[in-house]
Amino acid sequence: MLRRIVWIIIAVPLALIVIGTGAAFSLPATRHLISGWWNVPDGLPALSDNNLVHYEPGAEEFARDVAKLLPAAVARVEAVQGRRFAQPVTLGAYATPEAYMAANGIGSMGPVGTTLFGRINLSPKLFSLQRRRLPGILTHELSHAHIQGWLARQAWTGSLTYVALPNWFKEGLAVMVSDGGGAELVSEEEARQAISRGEQIEINDAGSLFNLTEIRFARAPAQQDPAWYPTVLAYREAGLFVSYLHESDRAAFDRMMKDVLDGRTFAEAMRDAYHSDAKELWEKFKTSFART
Numbered sequence: 043m044l045r046r047i048v049w050i051i052i053a054v055p056l057a058l059i060v061i062g063t064g065a066a067f068s069l070p071a072t073r074h075l076i077s078g079w080w081n082v083p084d085g086l087p088a089l090s091d092n093n094l095v096h097y098e099p100g101a102e103e104f105a106r107d108v109a110k111l112l113p114a115a116v117a118r119v120e121a122v123q124g125r126r127f128a129q130p131v132t133l134g135a136y137a138t139p140e141a142y143m144a145a146n147g148i149g150s151m152g153p154v155g156t157t158l159f160g161r162i163n164l165s166p167k168l169f170s171l172q173r174r175r176l177p178g179i180l181t182h183e184l185s186h187a188h189i190q191g192w193l194a195r196q197a198w199t200g201s202l203t204y205v206a207l208p209n210w211f212k213e214g215l216a217v218m219v220s221d222g223g224g225a226e227l228v229s230e231e232e233a234r235q236a237i238s239r240g241e242q243i244e245i246n247d248a249g250s251l252f253n254l255t256e257i258r259f260a261r262a263p264a265q266q267d268p269a270w271y272p273t274v275l276a277y278r279e280a281g282l283f284v285s286y287l288h289e290s291d292r293a294a295f296d297r298m299m300k301d302v303l304d305g306r307t308f309a310e311a312m313r314d315a316y317h318s319d320a321k322e323l324w325e326k327f328k329t330s331f332a333r334t
């Protein structure tokens with residue numbers, strides 16, 4: 043028991059750091075993270091032919107689908123992010139909202155996938171109403187898990203290094219790598235128009251412990267309905283910007299990615315690769331599509 047308590051004391055701050063989506067630095071958030079720590083998917087049964095894919099009883103078929111999609115999703119992340127996974131990623135496929143919410147670190151059914159403690163949790167919605175989104179969301183979450191795995195390998199402070207990466211970069215990269223995973227409901231054109239109207243995300247050089255996942259707006263979009271709209275618009279804008287960074291200078295992108303995975307600060311990685319900073323590059327990105 044004492045060992046478990048000690049683990050909580052160590053795990054909670056770490057959890058606050060490594061959560062993949064949807065939390066804030068607050069008491070309920072901490073409670074959800076503790077729940078996520080107790081309910082990591084590792085304890086669930088795993089597929090006989092792939093012991094990384096775990097499932098809540100009743101979700102075995104869902105898990106089989108995930109296992110089938112995994113090789114292509116892993117290959118895609120490795121190709122864009124420039125190297126193999128530092129370690130194999132454990133996944134959990136859930137059958138019930140209760141079990142998914144207990145494990146996902148946010149206690150909500152909002153996001154359909156989360157990456158927590160380097161593990162990926164997948165919502166039962168991805169095996170029912172939102173089955174179409176499964177390949178994209180799986181790849182999106184693997185993008186987060188890939189970075190977390192490499193940073194965890196650098197040092198025990200790897201989780202802090204992960205938090206220090208700006209959210210727009212982590213989410214934009216995951217959206218780009220997964221070809222729109224997580225941003226499906228807002229089109230690229232819609233996001234470009236929003237940016238042209240000035241409804242643009244805040245571009246910063248670093249993340250913060252007080253905002254683990256949200257991409258904030260420099261100027262909020264006029265449209266606030268439905269409730270998911272601003273979040274998905276932010277993801278799409280971030281995805282467009284990271285795609286621009288990738289396509290406008292592939293060599294610089296690869297160099298930045300390497301430095302990020304080696305644990306250097308984002309600002310340094312940008313400066314060495316692009317000889318510029320994120321804000322300046324965002325301005326260039328805006329003119330790139332304003333002209334077309």
Ligand SMILES: [Zn+2]
Nearest residue numbers: 062063213216
């Ligand atoms: Zn994400």
